[in-house]
Structures are given as C-alpha cells and as structure tokens.
Amino acid sequence: MERKDIPQGLKWNPTDIFPSDEAWDEEYKKVVAEYGEYDFDVFKGKLSQKKDLLECFTLMDTVSRRLEKLYLYAHLHHDSDMRVAKYTSSYAMVAGLISKIFARFSFVDPELTELPDEVLQGFIKDPDFAAYEYRLRRIAAGKAHVLSEAEETLLALSSDVMRGFQEVHTMLNNANLNLPKATLHGEETQMSHGLYGVALRSGAVEERKEWFEKYYQAYINLIDTITSAYSGNVKKDVFYKTVRKYESCKAMALDGEDVDPIVYENLIEAVHSSLSYMHEYIALRKEVLGFEEQHMYDINVPLVENTEIKLPFAEAYELVIEGLAPLGKDYQDLLRHGKEARWIDVCENEGKRCGAYSAGIYDVHPYVLLNYQETTNDIFTIAHEMGHALHTYKSAETQPYAKADYTIFLAEIASTVNEVLLLKHLYNKSEDKQLKKSLLNYYMDMFRATLFRQTQFAEFEQIAHAKAEAGEALTKESLNEAYYQLNKDYYGDGIVHDEQIAYEWARIPHFYSSFYVYKYATGIISAISIVKRILTEGEPAVQDYFTFLSSGGCTDPVSILKKAGVDLTTKAPFEAAMKEFADTLHEFKTLLD
Numbered sequence: 001m002e003r004k005d006i007p008q009g010l011k012w013n014p015t016d017i018f019p020s021d022e023a024w025d026e027e028y029k030k031v032v033a034e035y036g037e038y039d040f041d042v043f044k045g046k047l048s049q050k051k052d053l054l055e056c057f058t059l060m061d062t063v064s065r066r067l068e069k070l071y072l073y074a075h076l077h078h079d080s081d082m083r084v085a086k087y088t089s090s091y092a093m094v095a096g097l098i099s100k101i102f103a104r105f106s107f108v109d110p111e112l113t114e115l116p117d118e119v120l121q122g123f124i125k126d127p128d129f130a131a132y133e134y135r136l137r138r139i140a141a142g143k144a145h146v147l148s149e150a151e152e153t154l155l156a157l158s159s160d161v162m163r164g165f166q167e168v169h170t171m172l173n174n175a176n177l178n179l180p181k182a183t184l185h186g187e188e189t190q191m192s193h194g195l196y197g198v199a200l201r202s203g204a205v206e207e208r209k210e211w212f213e214k215y216y217q218a219y220i221n222l223i224d225t226i227t228s229a230y231s232g233n234v235k236k237d238v239f240y241k242t243v244r245k246y247e248s249c250k251a252m253a254l255d256g257e258d259v260d261p262i263v264y265e266n267l268i269e270a271v272h273s274s275l276s277y278m279h280e281y282i283a284l285r286k287e288v289l290g291f292e293e294q295h296m297y298d299i300n301v302p303l304v305e306n307t308e309i310k311l312p313f314a315e316a317y318e319l320v321i322e323g324l325a326p327l328g329k330d331y332q333d334l335l336r337h338g339k340e341a342r343w344i345d346v347c348e349n350e351g352k353r354c355g356a357y358s359a360g361i362y363d364v365h366p367y368v369l370l371n372y373q374e375t376t377n378d379i380f381t382i383a384h385e386m387g388h389a390l391h392t393y394k395s396a397e398t399q400p401y402a403k404a405d406y407t408i409f410l411a412e413i414a415s416t417v418n419e420v421l422l423l424k425h426l427y428n429k430s431e432d433k434q435l436k437k438s439l440l441n442y443y444m445d446m447f448r449a450t451l452f453r454q455t456q457f458a459e460f461e462q463i464a465h466a467k468a469e470a471g472e473a474l475t476k477e478s479l480n481e482a483y484y485q486l487n488k489d490y491y492g493d494g495i496v497h498d499e500q501i502a503y504e505w506a507r508i509p510h511f512y513s514s515f516y517v518y519k520y521a522t523g524i525i526s527a528i529s530i531v532k533r534i535l536t537e538g539e540p541a542v543q544d545y546f547t548f549l550s551s552g553g554c555t556d557p558v559s560i561l562k563k564a565g566v567d568l569t570t571k572a573p574f575e576a577a578m579k580e581f582a583d584t585l586h587e588f589k590t591l592l593d
C-alpha cells in the first residue's frame, strides 16, 4: 500500500514538531547561523565560575533541544517512506550538524573533572544547579578514575584502535562467514542469520540439524581468528580497568551506568540456584513435543502452536487499554490521548521502515512506529511500545531537560510491565484452552530468551574476564570449555548438548559490548516485581510506579527502581521472578490433557 492511501488518523503527525518542511528549513538555517560556527570556547577555563557554568549548561540544553526537534522531524519523515530523497538528505544533514556542534562541547566534562572537590561539591549543593546536580555528582564520583591530561590524551587517541576488535568480529560475522546453502521447507536455500532463526523455529527436524551443523561449522572454520578478536577485546577491558584503577572490568562497566555490582552478583546467584526450573521446562518441552531426543537445535521449536487473536487496530488498541486497567484511569487516558493525538504510525506502507519503536523528544511528545498486522504478537507490540512512549512522556513532563532521559538499564522495564499485565489480563479472561497455552508459552519464552539466556551470557562474560584479569590466556579450548559447562548447567540433562554449542560464544556480537546483556535480565525481573506489587497492593503500588515513570534519569537507576518498590541490591526481586517462572510452568501443566 502507498502511504497516501492510508487514512490520516492512522498516521503520525510530525506537524506537532514543525508545521511544514519550510518551517524546518528555516529553523535549520537559523541553528546553523547561530551555532554552526559559535565559539563555545569562550567558556573554556571559566567553568569554576558559577555564572559561566550555568550559562554554559543552559546554552548546551538550548542547542540540544533545538537540534532534537530538527532531528526527529527529519527522522519521522525519513522512516515513513525511506524512498523520499529529500528526507534522507535532511536527516543526514542534521545528524552531521549534531556531531559537529557536540564535538565542540567536549571540553566541558574534562574541565569539570579538574575542578577542586570543594568547588564541585558547592555546585552540587547549590539549588541553582538542581537540574544538573546528578550530572555533577557523576563527575565528582568519576574523578578517582580520571588520569592526567597527557594520559587522557593518549587514551583518547588510542580509542579508535581499541574499537578494532569489535570491527573484526562484525566483519567475520557478516562479510567473511561464507554460509553455505541448506534445505529449508524442502527447498535448497542460501543460509543467512535471519533465516537461521526461521529454520530453527519452523524447519523439519533433519533441516534443523542440517542448519545447526552448517551454521556452526562456518564459525568453527574461523575459530582461531574469532578467538583472537574476543581475547583482544577482553584484554582491552583489562587494560582500561587497570589504567583507570577499577577493581575489575565488571565494576568498570557497571560504573558506566552507575549500577552497584551487587546487582550483577544477585542476578547470577539467583538464576544459577533456580536452574532446576529451567531443567523442568526443558523436560516439559521434550514431553509435549514428543521428542525422543531433544537437541540444542530443537530449543526454538514453539511448545504450542500460536493461537492468533486477529483484531483490527482500533479494537486491538482498546484491548490493550482494557488490559492495562490495573495501571489506573490516568494511564488509560494517556493511552487514549496518544492514539487520538496521532502519536502512532500504524500501518505498513511501501518504503516504510520495518519493525517497531518509540522515539521521543522533550519538547513535543513521543512518537511510535508500528507495522501493525492482525496477530497476537502485534497486540503485544502495541502494549510494549506504548510502555516506552508513556515512560518518556511522564519523565519529560516531570523532570528538567537535563534529567529527563532514562538509561538503558531502565529502558525495557515499562514496556515489559505492559506486556506482562496484558498477558495476565488476556489469560484470565479467555476460556479458550489453546489460547491460554499459547499465552503461557509466550511468557515462558520471554523468561527463556530474556532472563535465562542473557544471564548465561552474563555469567560467561564474568568468567572470561576473571580469567584474563588473573593473567590466564584466553584460548579457544578454555572459552569453549567454559561455555559448554554453562550450557550444561543451564539446560540440564533433558537435552543433548551437541558439541557445536561450545562455540556459541563465538557468534554473539553483544560480547563486544562487555557486561551489557545482563540489563535485559534485570529489566524483566524488575518488571515482574512491579506487576506483582500492582496486582496485589493496587493504588499505592500504582502511585509508586508513576513516580518511577516520572523519574527519567534524575539519579542512579537502582535508586530510581527503589521508588517503584524494587530493590535490586537484595535477592527478593530475583527470587520472585524465579518463582513466577515456576508458577507459570506449573500453570501450563494444568492445561495439558
């Protein structure tokens, strides 16, 4: 379908940002004229003065807010129909302008780091800096890990080289992998990363085996090079943690988002000590799917066939609103408002970006891209993306600009809360046993893929880095052995641990952003605790959740979560999530004939 044939009410409305393309052009020219060549260096050397620092921060905010609006307007138009050259070029122009202007502010943080502690502490306590207080606290806390100017210059100059390991893996994983052909649904097919997932979900058993073996063989062929890349990447982390005086690579990575390392330890301990539930799930799969032997290539076969809830968008949206009733009338009203005010781009059209996302800016409102099809998954996608959108909306409404953005650590919580609430609502209201099974399967898959699997990855990263920190060489043998053992721990005896699975670490791009994936697991764990509280305690828990949604990035993420009643420095939320998985598994069993 062409975009022009889609009813206006189902398309988002970028004129809330600029009334017309001409208005965008005019503002772009103005920003270039005012700030394109602006001498931000006038603030250099003066940031110890309150007046200058306030002025500098305020100017940075002003410029950034104007750039954001330019960017989002071009971005929305570009994604609506990527064939339109005009928006491709305005999108590229504004992206270029942003990096040019922001590069000129790069002196600010290093200069603040150099300030004497008393001066920084004075600013932090000063109510005039209320909007910047957390930012200043982070700078003060980071002082211990900042080196001399000459050393910092060296580090900055070497950063490009240090990124090389990740680039090597990207090249190997894409350009050099040389995936062969394999049979899919009876036809000879060129293998690709995307089709690998399809084959493992829906191929016949011989096809799954063939894809699994050929896919892993491609990595085994390159394993020496991949080992060098991964080992280099870990050594890079050890280098930085040593020169920046961190206790460990993990502590350094977590400090990047101001997260207490105890959170990571709680996650791994709680999941590891509840692996018997995962083993029970694996046994259940074997039984339900009637496998004589269950292999690693069988793990993606759906436990039950998906029962589709087919609804036109308007009805699906009403169903989401109904499902989110536990969040209260204010939340439901905001959902209605978002739809009526045309925040959402609903349908697929020629040239439109695929997938779904929510993108927000401080001064307007969030926008949500969907490619809605009448499937159950897409109903969950509405709930998910509106979760992001309302989180952004409430934070922007409540926080000053400098504190409105929430970190990645918090980013998937509101979206998951909505999914889980909707799932429970659909489950409770349905009489259809097949649909009920299908919903529980969706939930258990979330646990398997987002909680258990990412924690397994997190544990592997911890082992690899600990070895390197202890001066042990990372070899393909030692990495394979560590991964294979984890796989056995996580999946248990109900599955054949095919030897190829030892190489799985070699294909995970996220391992080149060290200690990143645990956030997926803590996200779902936090969401489950929040849902539990809301469903058992009602109003007070909803109020706390609104406080969380309204907190943006006003302080460290673990403290923000505490406002919603989730304390990740304790074991309780982790154990509650494990119990939720066990309960779901047992509930599923009651539905079996």
Ligand SMILES: [Zn+2]
Residues within 6 Å of the ligand: 384, 388, 412, 415
């Ligand atoms: Zn999301």
